[in-house]
Amino acid sequence: MDDDNSLERRNSSRKFVNTELDVNIDTDNLEATSVNLSDTGICFDTQTPLHIDVKFVVEGESRTHTGRLIWAKKKEDGSFTYAFEYVK
Numbered sequence: 001m002d003d004d005n006s007l008e009r010r011n012s013s014r015k016f017v018n019t020e021l022d023v024n025i026d027t028d029n030l031e032a033t034s035v036n037l038s039d040t041g042i043c044f045d046t047q048t049p050l051h052i053d054v055k056f057v058v059e060g061e062s063r064t065h066t067g068r069l070i071w072a073k074k075k076e077d078g079s080f081t082y083a084f085e086y087v088k
Helices: none
Strands: 021-025 033-037 042-045 051-058 061-074 080-086
Touching: none
Parallel strands: none
Antiparallel strands: 021 051, 033 042, 051 061, 061 080
């Protein structure tokens, strides 16, 4: 029987920090194909990952990374949480 830890998909440990981010979306036009459509939104597929550049400071060290969107979730209070995987 699998324990809860075996279901963990992360490849590295997490450090919980609260720091300001400078986030820039790096895309001009993104070619995509619709998957489904409703009155309130659209789901689409694309061959091109949505890349962002993120700059932040942790423990006095300035960091810059390029990442790709892994998942997004709207929270009950109307704000959003996004997860990005570093690619650079």
